[in-house]
Every structure is written in structure tokens, then in C-alpha cells.
Amino acid sequence: LSEYCLYNIDSSNLVNDRPVYYLVNRSDEMIPSDAGVVYAINSTNITISGAEISNEYYGVLFYNTDNSTIKEVTLSNCYNGVYLSSSNNNNLTANDANSNTRYGIYLSSSSNNTLAGNDASSNVQYGIYLSSSSNNTLAGNDASSNAQYGIYLSSSNNNTLTENIASRNKYSSVEVSSLSIDSVVEPMISLNQAATGFCIISSDNNTLTNNIASYNTGSSGDSVESVLNSGVTPNIDFGPIYSCGFYLYSSDNTTMQDNTAIGNEDYDFYSSLSLNNTVDKLVLTGSSMQLSFVTDLSETAISGSGTSSYSLSGKTNVNGYVDIGNGDNINVTFSYDDSGMSSSAESSIALFKLNGSEWIAVPDASLDMSANNVFVNLSELGYSVRDVSIEYYTSTFGLFKDTPRSSDGMSAAERVRSEGTITDIPVGDDGEVTSDTVVKSSDSITTLTVYKGTKATDSNGDPVNKIIVTTPASLPADTPREVLESGLYYDFGPSGTTFSEAILITMDFNPEDFKDKKPVIYTYTSEDGWVALETTVDWENSKVTAYINHFSLYAVFGTDAEENTEVLMVEAEDEIGESPAIEEDGISTDEEKEDETVYGYLYGLLGIVVVAALGIIIVKKQNMGKRGL
Structure with missing residues (x-):
């Protein structure tokens, strides 16, 4: 590029009806945003901001140019969007270098530059x-x-x-x-x-x-x-x-x-022929399978998967599966998230290897519950013939924990407590959920429906893209005994999550457990204790539903059928409609949103209730609005 120093081109020259800015041995200059192309040679402290450049070989070229800035410049349909050669200590910030013929941003023999917030797609x-x-x-x-x-x-x-x-x-x-x-x-x-x-x-x-x-x-x-x-x-x-x-x-x-x-x-x-590369907690699945290892000169190939065609009797997979190929011995640490996991379930975690269609325990794997990981030396992966493709010495591994059985004498709550779920929700760049999504507890008794367009944020105001469903190990002291025995209580996380639009919580119940009582969803607050939510009861399908706009502890209570109730009349034709397609862990399913139009009529002692074409739903009288807590 040194030949560019020989040219003398001023801004009266145009490309695409825009001026050419060709700087040689210049300093402390601001390039106007009307630039059609910018070359800076042997220069310093040059600033380019807000320009839109297209259809050039180089959109912006720095050669031997230092301490300069390129920001908020759009470069498209060029061979090279931004090209820095022998240029140091420059800042490239918030530029769009898209749809170029070869490079979005190219640095050659250039050091100590900062590239931040650029789009090179x-x-x-x-x-x-x-x-x-x-x-x-x-x-x-x-x-x-x-x-x-x-x-x-x-x-x-x-x-x-x-x-x-x-x-x-x-x-x-x-x-x-x-x-x-x-x-x-x-x-x-x-x-x-x-x-x-x-x-x-x-x-x-x-x-x-x-x-x-x-x-x-x-x-x-x-x-x-x-x-x-x-x-x-x-x-x-x-x-x-x-x-x-x-x-x-x-x-x-x-x-x-x-x-x-x-x-x-x-x-x-x-990796291949790459020595002493330290990989710590590489996330490989949507359920947070994390792997840590150090590479050697042999080939190392890693792939994660959320599913397997083969199950292990009496065991539950913890966080997905991983294929590992290595031409020599390799030390590997498998990390997991213990959220919602009981100590007994966590202590049963072990590493297994798929042998044909059968899972076999990996010997000498060491569980560290304090660090939430399993460490092992995978010595059997090494292959002595280096001409053999790595596919032939790759094995599948997975962490498994014990699956509690009802015959173990465990309560429903204990069984659920041992199985927490972590579910990804699809979130766009703007933080909004991109499609209706169903999140289930591990026993499928409780589901959350998060609707498209909803923004979920944690206590710090950051977008939430994972939802955790667990059963807490303990409940507040004022929790009724029958709730403790039923196991119908769940906690949702991350703690402090709020939603821009109400989401739907659905809980299944056994009608036999609610004879002469009405099932009502309650939430717990530190200020008021247990508070009833406006609940819709579907006796035919044994489900209760309510709307919530933040995460807390939720449970199903049984309340007296005669106690303090009101009648809400719902037009039957309004209850019938098309069920939207809802994405459940990547699988489309039909879930019907609750109809929001409710017509209530309270009649006096001598009134006659006209019920033609109307359905009657009895709910708990309360001070909370329909899309409340």
C-alpha cells in the first residue's frame, strides 16, 4: 500500500456523487459525513463519523495511520468495508460493515486497536x-x-x-x-x-x-x-x-x-496441533451443559446435544449430552447447575458413557458438589493410529442423577423437589419474546405461558432468556398443612423477574383432593403473606389458571365453597376461538389463551338469574385485578 503515498487527490474528486477524502501526512482532522470514500495515509488523529460509503474497493482505508477514530459509519457493497494496515491505537466503534464482497473489517499488521459494538454481518x-x-x-x-x-x-x-x-x-x-x-x-x-x-x-x-x-x-x-x-x-x-x-x-x-x-x-x-489452550465452562447445550478442558497437540473435537435416543433406567439426564473426541488422554470437567436440586439428588450425579445403545458408568469420575462439577480423565479416547479420522474415537457422555420413585415413600413435594427444570425462552435483540412459549415443571403439573412480545427482565433490569421452575425445600410458617401435603407449590426464577405483559400460570389438581373446596392459586409476598389470585377453575380438565406479572412462590389452596364467593358470567360464544400455536421447547402445540372478556352480574335475593347461553364460573372474591400479582 505504500504506493498510495504518491498520489495527490483532493475532495473535488467525486465517487458516487460524493467527495473523495484522500489524506496524506495529515493530523487532527474531522472528515465530513458526506464522504464517498476515505483514505488516510501516514496520518494521525483522524475522525470519520456518520458517513455512508458503498461500492468501493476500500470503504475506509488507514495505512500507517494512528490514534484515529471510525465511528457510526455504514459500509456496504465494498470489497473491504474497513481496512487498517500498519495502523495502531485506533478506535472502531458502532460501525455497520455489512454485505461487502469479502471483508467487513480487516486489520493487517495493526496493533492496540479497539473494535467495539460493530456489526460485521x-x-x-x-x-x-x-x-x-x-x-x-x-x-x-x-x-x-x-x-x-x-x-x-x-x-x-x-x-x-x-x-x-x-x-x-x-x-x-x-x-x-x-x-x-x-x-x-x-x-x-x-x-x-x-x-x-x-x-x-x-x-x-x-x-x-x-x-x-x-x-x-x-x-x-x-x-x-x-x-x-x-x-x-x-x-x-x-x-x-x-x-x-x-x-x-x-x-x-x-x-x-x-x-x-x-x-x-x-x-x-x-482444535488441532494446538497446545495448552485452556477452555473453562464452554456452554454446549440450552440446558447449560458446560465443559472445561485443556488441549494438547492431538485433535480435540467437542459437540453438545440436548437430546439422546437412549435413556438410562432409573436415571434422569442432568443437562444434556456431549460428544468428545481426542487423540490422546484428556482431563475433562463437566459442570452443572444445581438450582432446585435436592442434596440427595445431587449426590447421586454420575458420569455415563454411551456404549452402543447402553449407558455405562465411567470409572474414576469424581463428583464435587461444592463446585457443581464432575472431573474425569478420559484415557480411553486416545487412538494410536493417527491417520484414523477423529470420528472413530469420539464417544458420547452425559451426567445422570437418580430418578425418585413413588415406592421410595417420598411425598409428591419431595419427588418434584429433586427435579428442577431450566427452559430457554426465545428472546430477540429488543428483549421481547419472539413467540408464544410454554414452560413446564419437571412433573408437567405446572406450566407458564409467556406470550409473544412480552419483555422479561431480572432484578437488575437485564433481559431474561431462561426460566427456572423448582419446588422449594421449605415453605413459610403460615402455609396450610394440606398445601404441604399436596406438593402443589412451585418457585419460579430468576428471582425478581418481572414481565411487561401478564403471563399465564396453569396448575393441574386432583378433584378428589378438593371435595367441598375450591382450588385457588395463591402467591406469597413478604408484606402480606399468602394472597389469593383471581383464579379460573376448569373442573372438567382439573386445571386452575391465573395471570401473573412477576415471579414469586405460588401454591394451590383449598378454600370453602360457601365462603365469600361471587359469580362471574362468561358468554359462552366468547369462550370459543382458535387456539394459537405455542412453541414448547421448539415443538409447536396448541394452547388456548384465557378469554379476557368477563361479564359479571350480581343479583339480589329476589332476583332471577337468566342463564341462557351463559356459563357460570365461581371464583374467590378478592381485591386483585384479573392480571394481578
């Missing part, structure tokens, strides 16, 4: 690419839905990557006819047709924390022959051979902490 090949660039910070960037790589590091050391997203990247080879600047572009084709969230090649001592790399997939595209025969000479990329969340090759001493990789096509994590 939907580019033809790379979202963010670092080549021979060290000591950079990447935080809160989105490099998703690119045609091959989300974030790519090549010969780049000592970089820090925090809270970036590189998901749903999908391999698609370049169609030469689609290139907007095909007269100067050499298309890139990959011989492997794999896609990767984070690809780290020949790069050492990098740190990755709280990043997400999920659902990256390979795909067939233009064949190598079709590109070679197009008359344009391509670059050949030999890249990763697997579609992965995290891919490391010939890269040492990487530290990975609390990252997530779920649902990637080949592996969630893969």
Missing part, C-alpha cells in the same frame, strides 16, 4: 479478519450470517475478544456474476466448504470471554470448477475442514472462559 466471506495483528481488543461486535467466517485470526497474538457474537455463518462460495466490483476482485473459494464462528490459525496467547458461536453450518455453493472456468483467477482458501463454533489450528496458550457454542454443524469446538 452478511459479508461474502469474513466478518472481522485480523492478520499479523496483535494486542487488539474486540468487544461486543456482531459477526454473524457471513458466508464463511465470523471472526478470523491469522498469525495474530495477544488479542482480547469479549462478548462478541459469531453465529449462523454459513458457507457459500462466491458467485462471480454477483460481484459488484468484479473487474478488480479475485474471488475466494474454499476447498472445504466449512463455516466457522471463531477461526484461530497460527495465533497464540489470545483471550476469549463470554463470546457466542452457535449454529454455524457448511453448505454447498459454486463448485471449484465453475469458478475456475469463469475466466477470473480465484484465491484458494484451504481453511477449516469442519464447520465449528470455535476452530483452533496451530494456536497455543489460548484462554477461553464462559463462551457458548451450541448447534454447530460438525463440532462446537475443534
